[in-house]
Amino acid sequence: xxxxxxxxxxxxxxxxxxxxxxxxxxxxxxxxxxxxxxxxxxxxxxxxxxxxxxxxxxxxxxxxxxxxxxxxxxxxxxxxxxxxxxxxxxxxxxxxxxxxxxxxxxxxxxxxxxxxxxxxxxxxxxxxxxxxxxxxxxxxxxxxxxxxxxxxxxxxxxxxxxxxxxxxxxxxxxxxxxxxxxxxxxxxxxxxxxxxxxxxxxxxxxxxxxxxxxxxxxxxxxxxxxxxxxxxxxxxxxxxxxxxxxxxxxxxxxxxxxxxxxxxxxxxxxxxxxxxxxxxxxxx
Numbered sequence: 001x002x003x004x005x006x007x008x009x010x011x012x013x014x015x016x017x018x019x020x021x022x023x024x025x026x027x028x029x030x031x032x033x034x035x036x037x038x039x040x041x042x043x044x045x046x047x048x049x050x051x052x053x054x055x056x057x058x059x060x061x062x063x064x065x066x067x068x069x070x071x072x073x074x075x076x077x078x079x080x081x082x083x084x085x086x087x088x089x090x091x092x093x094x095x096x097x098x099x100x101x102x103x104x105x106x107x108x109x110x111x112x113x114x115x116x117x118x119x120x121x122x123x124x125x126x127x128x129x130x131x132x133x134x135x136x137x138x139x140x141x142x143x144x145x146x147x148x149x150x151x152x153x154x155x156x157x158x159x160x161x162x163x164x165x166x167x168x169x170x171x172x173x174x175x176x177x178x179x180x181x182x183x184x185x186x187x188x189x190x191x192x193x194x195x196x197x198x199x200x201x202x203x204x205x206x207x208x209x210x211x212x213x214x215x216x217x218x219x220x221x222x223x224x225x226x227x228x229x230x231x232x233x234x235x236x237x238x239x240x241x242x243x244x245x246x247x248x249x250x251x252x253x254x255x256x257x258x259x260x261x262x263x264x265x266x267x268x269x270x271x272x273x274x275x276x277x278x279x280x281x282x283x284x
Contacts, residue, residue: 019089021126021133028125028163037158038146039269041262042171047197050255053262054079055170057147058112058205059087060241065094067242068202069101075249077259080170082108082147085131088138095138104261106145107131107166114150114207117157124157128164145170145262149207168269170262173198178244187247191255199262202245 044051056068056079072079081098083105088095098105109116110131116124128146136142146161147170158169174194181187194200239247252259 018137019085019130019134021129024129024133024164025126028129028160028165029122032121032125032160032163035159035163037155038162038166038169039266040153040158040169040171041145041199041266041269043173043195043199044197044265044268047195047265050196050257051260051264052194052196052198052200052252052257053265054259055106055147055172055199055201055262056081057149057172057201057203058108058207059083059091059094060204062091062094064204064241066097068245069098069103071242071246071249072103073101074246075253075259077249077252078103078261079259080104080106080145080262082106082145082170083135083139084108084112085110085134087112088131089134092138095135096140099139099141104145104263105135105139105141105143106147106170107135107143108146109148110134112149112205112207114148115152116148117152117154121156121160124160125164128161128166132164132166144168147172149203168263168266170199172201174200176200176202176244176248178239178241181244181247182239184247184250187244187251188254191248191251191257194257196257197265199265202241204241 054077059065060068068079071077081103083095083098085107095105107128108131110127113127116127119127132142142165144165144167146166146168148157151157153169153171161169177190181190
């Protein structure tokens, strides 16, 4: 019962037994010795039709998440939500809402930690398995897709992920530049620079264990209130996440793009040793 799970795990630091995944971790560690690596889905090279895939990385506040869902439904678009296991447990009802909407849910690690290629195998498997269990309990099914922020998908990581039941790693082509879209013209400029087959991502939080870098506005965490920008010495409210996303969706329609599930690009998936999980966001 997702409601009971949410009530029981308001403070997830207690790590209740539902999410320990002890058996799953032991099985995955043993399987990782001989596992084939998970495959990496990246930009669909050579795509001729105007198709892109959307991903949403991490969980923002409930209002933002519900706004994104409403916008997707408004434009009849799909997208894959990569969620942290810890946040999923804290708001099981929201995860259930995403699942009921028919949107695929992927594993974003237990707390969305960056640079997980530096984890020991034990720590990596534990992180992914705990997230798998939390997402299975809250979303109703075990994810087969994963994405880890600012992480190199090397062969060891991909084998560990496969042993955890994760068949595909997702590598973004470009992130939506929140600080550079203020109006329809900005959105049109961003969409006009896209290439068919791109995986377009909206980052909803700063990865754990990564310090904020000056100028890297795409790494800022999602927040309820609108951020501020200074233009021509005048301070103005920047657009909120949902407003920016709505303008990008409208520009996608205007430019004749269709949005397909990221799994539609799996035909070119490969072992992808040393593939980066995320490129530098265009326009940042």
